[in-house]
Amino acid sequence: MIRRLLLASATVASLALTAAPAHAIVGGSNAPAGAYPSIVEVKLAKSFLCTGTLVAPDWILTAGHCGSVTGSAVATPIAFPGPLIDVYIGGTTPGAGETVPVTRAIIPPDYLLTQGHDVTLLQLARPSAQAPTKVAGAADAGAWAPGTVGTIAGWGATSEGGDTPETLQHAQVPITGDDYCAGAYSAFDAETMVCAGYPEGGIDTCQGDSGGPLYGTTATGERRVVGATSFGEGCARPGKPGVYARVADTELRTWIASVAPAAVG
Numbered sequence: 001m002i003r004r005l006l007l008a009s010a011t012v013a014s015l016a017l018t019a020a021p022a023h024a025i026v027g028g029s030n031a032p033a034g035a036y037p038s039i040v041e042v043k044l045a046k047s048f049l050c051t052g053t054l055v056a057p058d059w060i061l062t063a064g065h066c067g068s069v070t071g072s073a074v075a076t077p078i079a080f081p082g083p084l085i086d087v088y089i090g091g092t093t094p095g096a097g098e099t100v101p102v103t104r105a106i107i108p109p110d111y112l113l114t115q116g117h118d119v120t121l122l123q124l125a126r127p128s129a130q131a132p133t134k135v136a137g138a139a140d141a142g143a144w145a146p147g148t149v150g151t152i153a154g155w156g157a158t159s160e161g162g163d164t165p166e167t168l169q170h171a172q173v174p175i176t177g178d179d180y181c182a183g184a185y186s187a188f189d190a191e192t193m194v195c196a197g198y199p200e201g202g203i204d205t206c207q208g209d210s211g212g213p214l215y216g217t218t219a220t221g222e223r224r225v226v227g228a229t230s231f232g233e234g235c236a237r238p239g240k241p242g243v244y245a246r247v248a249d250t251e252l253r254t255w256i257a258s259v260a261p262a263a264v265g
């Protein structure tokens with residue numbers, strides 16, 4: 001399991017020195033302006049890049065390892081102070097999205113205990129003017145059933161170990177079965193993780209896409225968030241699908257609803 005955040009010994013002070021080069025989606029294409037009003041570029045301590053989704057007017061969903069000061073090296077619910085988190089909402093070029101101050105980052109208490117629960121909620125000081133995309137509800141399970149094609153979007157590297165893009169990237173990937181993902185990753189947990197990708201690889205999330213959306217479509221054609229980019233072995237490798245926090249299923253959706261009721265439904 002690789003969450004290459006390079007925050008191993010991170011203190012906030014050392015972050016600026018140790019942060020990884022910002023690395024998008026592999027195998028994607030430029031997103032048209034305005035196509036994803038809810039996509040968020042998340043910058044931690046001015047240097048370290050994640051992606052997120054505006055899930056309610058004043059709440060952004062991102063990865064647990066993006067909100068935690070120790071990153072993925074030592075999972076902890078100690079969150080980054082809000083003022084060290086910059087967010088750019090709904091843009092398609094770097095730094096161009098709407099900026100709104102972050103009040104605080106909230107990490108699920110279970111993030112400490114297990115390898116799952118890789119989510120963080122960022123509370124905004126005021127509502128964003130962009131249109132949020134809510135987390136899918138219990139009635140929307142078809143939106144992320146195995147074989148269903150979801151949409152990934154993000155600001156991360158466009159090749160494994162490569163550079164970040166000048167334009168927001170997006171692509172489509174099929175959601176895999178849980179057994180398939182368990183075979184690919186020994187740490188797979190079917191309550192808090194869901195995988196997506198082609199068996200032959202080629203299209204995937206990558207470093208810097210962490211926390212960003214895996215979007216699904218409801219039976220009535222509405223976009224909903226079904227996953228938050230979490231980890232994977234490399235990017236777009238055959239047999240190694242991307243792993244996403246399973247935000248629309250009971251365990252994580254219940255926590256999200258308890259913190260930000262407006263984010264689900």
Ligand code: 4AZ
Nearest residue numbers: 004206207210231232235
């Ligand atoms: C990362 O390092 C990362 N291929 C995110 C997603 C994937 C791999 C790595 C999935 O943030």
